[in-house]
Each structure stands twice: as C-alpha cells, then as structure tokens.
Amino acid sequence: MINSVVIVGGGTAGWMTASYLKAAFADRIQVTLVESARVSKIGVGEATFSTVRHFFDFLGLDEADWLPKAAGGYKLGIRFENWSKPGEHFYHPFERLRVVDGFSLADWWLELGDRRQPFDRDCFITTALCDNKRSPRMMDGSLFASGLDGTLGKSTLAEQRNQFPYAYHFDADAVAQYLAGYSTERGVRHIVDDVTAVEQDERGWISTVRTAEHGDLTGDLFIDCTGFRGMLINQAMGAKFESFADVLPNNRAVALRVPREDATEMDPYTSAIAMNAGWRWNIPLFRRNGTGYVYSDEYISPDEAEAELRAALGPAADGQDANHIRMRIGRNDRAWIGNCVAIGLSYAFVEPLESTGIFFIQNSIEQLVKHFPDSSWDPKLTSDYNTRMHRVVEGVKEFLVLHYKGAQREDTAYWKEAKDRKTPDALLERLAIASSHLLDEETIYPHYHGFEQYSWNAMSLGLGIIPETARPAVKHLDPANARREFAKVKAEGEAMVAALPSVYEYLASIND
Template identity: 75%
Template sequence: MIRSVVIVGGGTAGWMTASYLKAAFAHQIDVTLVESAQVSRIGVGEATFSTVRHFFDYLGLDEADWLPKCGGGYKLGIRFENWSKPGEHFYHPFERLRVVDGFSLADWWLELGDRDVPFDRSCFITSALCEANRSPRMLDGSLFASGLDGTLGRSTLAEQRAQFPYAYHFDADEVARYLADYAMRLGVKRVVDNVQHVQTDARGWITHVRTEGSGDLSGDLFVDCTGFRSLLINQTLGMKFQSFTDVLPNNRAVALRVPREEATDMSPYTTATAMNAGWMWTIPLFQRNGNGYVYSDEFISPEEAEAELRNAVAPGRDDLPVNHIRMRIGRNENSWVNNCVAIGLSSGFVEPLESTGIFFIQHAIEQLVKHFPDERWDPKQTEAYNTRVAHAIDGVKEFLVLHYKAAQRDDTPYWKEAKVREMPHGLAEKLDLAESRLLDEETIYPYFHGFESYSWNAMNLGLGHLPKQATPALKHLDPANALAEFARVKAEADEMVAALPSCFEYLASINK
C-alpha cells in the first residue's frame, strides 16, 4: 500500500493537489507539503475553465464561501480584441452551439446570417451578457441557465455532460491560502522550509527530501509542484523536456495589478488583446484588474514590453510594481517517472492564452487519483497517466497555434512571423478542412484536451477564418426553424440582460 505522499512546492498546484488527495483518500494516506517561505509565486490573478467547478464541488466547498475570500469574479468567456482588425472584438463563450434540424446554428449562420451581426452575437446568448457586464446569477443566487445549477458532488472532468455557463477569476495566491487552510483541517502536514537536497536510491527512485531546518521528509510517492524549476522531475530525475517554442513563440510575460477607478465597472470575462509582439490579458477581480503582456523576446525587450503594458492599462502609474516572468513553454516527455509525479508548471505549460494552467493542474490531479499506485507500481498505470496528460497538453498546444494562424493580423514582424511559423502535426489539415466546412468532434484534436468543437469553430469564425461557402445541404432545407432559433437567441439574450444584476452588484451581495 502507498501510505505517504510528499508534495514539494506550495502555490496553487501544491495546495490543489494536497487538498484533493486528502478529500479523496482521507486517513488512508498521509500527505505532507513542504514549501519555502522564500520562493515567490507566479500567481498574479488567474482565469479558469468552467470545469473547475468539479474541483470545488469534489472538495465540498461552496462558491459563496470561497469566492469572496479569493477576490473572485465571474468569467463567461474570453473577449478577443484586435486579433483581426484594430477595434474589432468577438467572444469565445462557455456555451455550446444550438442545433436546428441536424445542423449547428453556426452552419445556419453561414447560410442565412446577417453578416452585419457578428457570428458570436447571432449564435450565443453569452455575448450579450458579456457586453452588458451581467452576472450569471440572480440576486437570489439562482443561475440564469435553468437545469444546470446544483452541486456536482464527487464528479470529475470525465463526467462533464452539460456545458456550465461560467468559470472564475481569482487571486491565485489567495486560493492557495484558502486551500492550505482547508487541507490542513483535513490533516495535511505543512512544512515551511527550504529543500536542500533530493535523495534517490540505486534505482533512481526518490527516498526523501532533505530540508534546511526540518530534517529528512520521506514518502512513498513524491509530487513535484516546484513550478518552472522542476526540482524533482527534471533537475533530480533528468526527465527530458519537450519545448513548444517551434510553434508557440511567446516565452515571457510581464504582469501588473491595476486598481479600477470605478470598482463597479467589472466585466464578467477575460480580455485577450492583441499587441505589437504578443497579447495582453485583463482579468477583472472584485476590487482590481490583473493585467499582463505575454510576448516573444525575439520581437520586443522586457523593458519595451513593460512600457507598452503600462501605457495600455496604467499610464502615469509608474508606482505600480510589475512582475517579469520567464515562461518555459512545452511539457515533459513523461510527467510521472518512477515514484515522482509532476503537476502544474513543473509538468508542462503552453502560455496563458485560453486560461489552461488551472485546468492542467485539475486534470493531472484527477488522473493521479484514477491511476493511484499500490506497492506493485504497475508500469501500465504510469504509462496510461503519462499518455492522458500528454494528450491534454498537446491538444491545447494545437488549439492555441490555431489562434495565431487564423488571426488576420499581419501588421508587425511578430504577426507576420506567426503566419509562417511551423504548425503541430495535423493542424494544417484541420485549417484546410475549415475552409470548406465547420469542424466537428471527429475532425478536431481527437483526445481529451478540454475544448469541444464549438470552441474551435468559435475561434475560426471569430478570427475571420470562414468556410468559402455554407454547407450545400442547407439549400435543400426549410430555413424557418433556423430563423426562429436566431430570433429566440436574441429574445432570450434581451430577457436575461434585463433581468440579471451586474457582475459587480451580485458579487458585492456575497462579499459581506
């Protein structure tokens, strides 16, 4: 039996792992987490997937309790600004496309849609809620989308059936602190100390980590949550890291926390704004915004990127400190080696676009529980874990490269390079197919990676990468039902905009 787990590194990855393992296995395993008081954290405000609710529900944590304690806000989707032309924007929402007579509303929009009304406004309710800064919940706490509320209990990403309409923005450091308190109440042992040495045996398996003041910490299974340092899996065990910089050029970021002049001016979405040499995120938290510029230092220096960011979001506020971040883009060839599992940045990272960092952590933790070893250390279990983690990261990589290839920008050296840079195997075929028809579940990346076909189509259509013509079959069908559905989308959107409180108004009601 595996009785003890030692997690090296705190932050979001470490404390998500500790709390989940303890919630899953209770007293059956001992969990120790060692973190240094001296290691700075990356977290500067995080955006998430809607599927993160599985994590919090699994732990039995109520949104109305934890979200206010973490400076949280709602995320109905991502608003992409200036990716096609300056001044233009579109939404990638958490909303599946409706189907009319066997064809998606996006297919019908290509055949019937008013091109003066963009695709996302015609086919999704969420776009209107974003434009009006609406909360997804009424003041009584009820969800605007009927039938989707209620807790999920002990469910995982694999049980996701309906598309939940929102995710969260939160202060990552506050979430780590909140989960640390939760985990320690469940019995997780916290050691605040510096790891000086990682000891392995003759087989290359980790036996213990030596700390500066707390001695040796021994365990059966070790989890590497040391971020980009990858102290255990790379530095100690020598696992090969596969870089993605051949297809994803961004390798740095500069982040800035900006107080909002009007706290009530709070958007329920992440904004991704195309910049000269990358893109800028805006993540609205309850009292401030988190901003950051993700860029390639092939095309702009850190000093120039900081100046461009400050000029965009905080002109004249040179007193606001910034955080410069070097990003390691890619993944380990295997994220589980011997008795060590890497979770979070130590496993892999593709850049912040589409907010996949927390998703990767959650997916890895769930897969660890599903493939948790015993004393036999069955290599088939380890292999299955590594395959699923690799597939998820590789699928997101392919989806992100699509953003740059399909974008219409070509006005700077950075964006010109994006058009000619290499593509992951298979993406060129998908982009070629998307010139003739919309993608479906059989033509997107084939393994689980968190994004459904509606996401791939929302990005292609939003970025202006449209099929040359609509599906020919639609010319033989009566369009009445489709036209009625377009009208229904607009009517429902108008009704919800009128009925729902603002994002800030609702969050203020639970921040008491």
C-alpha cells in the first residue's frame, strides 16, 4: 500500500492538494507538506471556473465561511474589451445556450438577430447581470437560477451535469492560508524549511527530500508543487518541458494591487482588456482590485509594459508596487514520472486568459485520487493519468489560440502578427467550420478540457468569426418559438436585474 505522501511546495497548488487528499483518504494516508518561507507571493487575485465549487463542496466547506476570509467576489463570466474594436466588449458567461426546436439560440440569432449588436445581448441572461453589477444570490442567500443550488458533496468535475452560473474571485494567498488551517487541523504535517537536496534510489525514483533544518523527509509518493522551478519533476526526474511559445508568445506579466475609489462599484466578472502587446486583467476582490498586464517581451520591455499598465489605470495605480513575473508557458512531456507527480505550475501553465490555473490544479488532484497507486505501481495508471493531463492542457491551448486568431485588432505589430502565428492544424479545421456554421460537441476539441461548445461559440461569435447565414435548416422552421425565447431571455434578465442586489451589497452582508 501507499501510506505516505510528501508535497514539496505550498501556495495554492500545495494546499489544495493536501486538503483534498485528506478529505478523500482521511487518516489512511499520511500527508506531509514542506514549503520554504522565502518563496515570494504574488497576491493580486485569482479567478476561477464555476466548477471550483466541486472542490470546496468535496472538502465540506461552506461558501459563506471561507469566501469572506479570502476577500472573495463572484465571477459570472469574462468580459472581453477592445479585442475587435476600441470601446466594444462581449461576455463569455457561465451560461449554456438555450435550445429551440433543435437549434441553439446562437443558431437562431444568426437568422433573426441584429448583427450590428454583440450576440450575447440576445442569447444570455448573464449579460444583463454583468452590465448591471448584480449578485447571483438574493439577500437571503438563495441563488437566482432555481434548481442549481445545494451541496454537491463529494462530487468531481466529471460529474458536472448542470452549468453553475458563477465562479469566484479571491486572494489566492488567503485561500492557501485557509486551506493550510483546514489541512493541519486534519493531520497534515506542515514543515516550513528549505529543501536542499533530492535523493533518488537505484531506479531513479525519489527516496528522500533533504531539508536544511528538519533533516530527511521520506515518503512513498512525492508531489511537486514548486511552481515554475519544477524542483522534483524537472530537476530530479528529468521531465522535458515543451514550450508553447510558437503559438502563445506571451511570457511575462506585471501585476498591481489597486484600491477602488468607490469600493461598492464592484464588477461580478473578470475583465480581459486588449493592450498594445497583450491584454490586461482586472479581478475585483471585496475591497480592491487585482490587475495586471500579460504580454510578450518580443514586443515590449518590462518597463514599457509597466508604464502602459499604469497609464491605463490612472491615479489608482500611483504608489502601488509592481510585481514583474516571468511565465513558463507550456507543459512537461509527463506530469507523473516514477513516484513523482507534478501539480500546478510545475507541470503546466498557459497564460491566465481564461482563468485555467486553479482548474488545472483541481483536475490534476481529482485525477490523482482516481488513479492513486498501490505498491505495485501499475504503469497503466500512470500512463492514463499522463494522457488525461496532456489532453486537458492541449485543449485549453487550442481554445486560447482561438482568441488571438479570431481577434479583429490590427493596430500594433503584436496584433497584426497574431493572425500569422503558427496555428494547430486541428484548430485550423475548427476555424473553417466556425466561419461556415456554429461548432458543436462533435467539432470542438474532442477530449475533456473544461470548455463546452457554448464557450467555443461565445468566443467565436464575440470575436467576430460569424457565419454569413444561419444553417439552411433554420430557414425552413417557424421562427415563432425562437422569437418567444429571445423575448423570454430579455424579460428574465430585466426581472433579475430588478430583483437581485448588487454584488457588493450581497458580499457585504456575508462579510460582516
């Protein structure tokens, strides 16, 4: 049996892993986490998928308890600004498209909609909630979307049946600290020390990690949560890193914590705002914003990027320290080698354009539990795990490249060359389909990667990849039902805007 796990590295990846293993296996597995006190923290805010709800429910944590401790907010979707033309925006929401007579509302919009306006205004309720800064919960805590609330229990990403309407923004450092308390209360051994060496046996597997003050730490399974350093998986186990720079050239970021002049003016969405050599994020936390500029240093220097970011933010950025970050964009050839598994940045990272960082961590942990080994170390478990990790990252990579290939901007060298960068062959086929008719479950990336067909179509249509006409079949159908559904979407949106509190108003009630 595998009785002991040693996690090297803390942060979000380390403490999410430790807490989940304890929730899954309780005292049947001994878990030790060692982290250095000298590792710097970014702390500018983190955005998530709506499926992160499964993680917190698996741990038995109530949102009203942990979210205020993490300066948290709600995320109904992502607002993309200036990706096509200055001043234009559209949303990628957590909302599946409704279906009328066998065709989605997006199909019907191509036939009936006003193409002078972004399609999301007609097809989603979430758009109205975002524009009006509404909370997804009423003041009594009830969810605006009936039938979706309630505790999921010990469910996983694979069991997601309904689209939950929101995700979270939170201070990732605060969440890590909260999960550290959860984990240590349940028996995780926490060691604050520097790892000075990694010892391997005759097979090349890890036998010991040596620390400066606590001696040797032994275990059966070792988990690398050391971030871009890859101390175990790359430096000790020899995993080869495969860069995505040929298709996703953004390799740096500069981040700031920014106070809001009016704290109550809080957005219930993440913003992704196009800039001269990349894009700028805005993540609203309860009393401040986390913001940053993701860019390619082929087109702009770090100093120039910081200056452009500060200029965009105006006086709110004055006196705020900037954190410059180098990003390793790509993945290792394997996430699991021998008795070492890499989770988080040590395995893979793509730029945070679709908030996939926490999702990658959650998926890695869930799949590790499902593929957890015994003393036979069945290689088929390892191989299957690696295949699943590979597919998830490759699917997200394709989806992100779509953002740049579809963007209509051509006002700087960065955006002009975005159209000419290398494109995965499979994505070229999908783009050709999307220019003819909407993508479906058979034509999006075929393996699980966290995004459904509505996400692919929301981005394609939002960016301007719009078929000239609807599917021919739609023209032969009576449009009456579709017209009624469009009217229903508008009416429901207006009703929810009137009934729901602002996102700040509701969060203030649970932060008291």
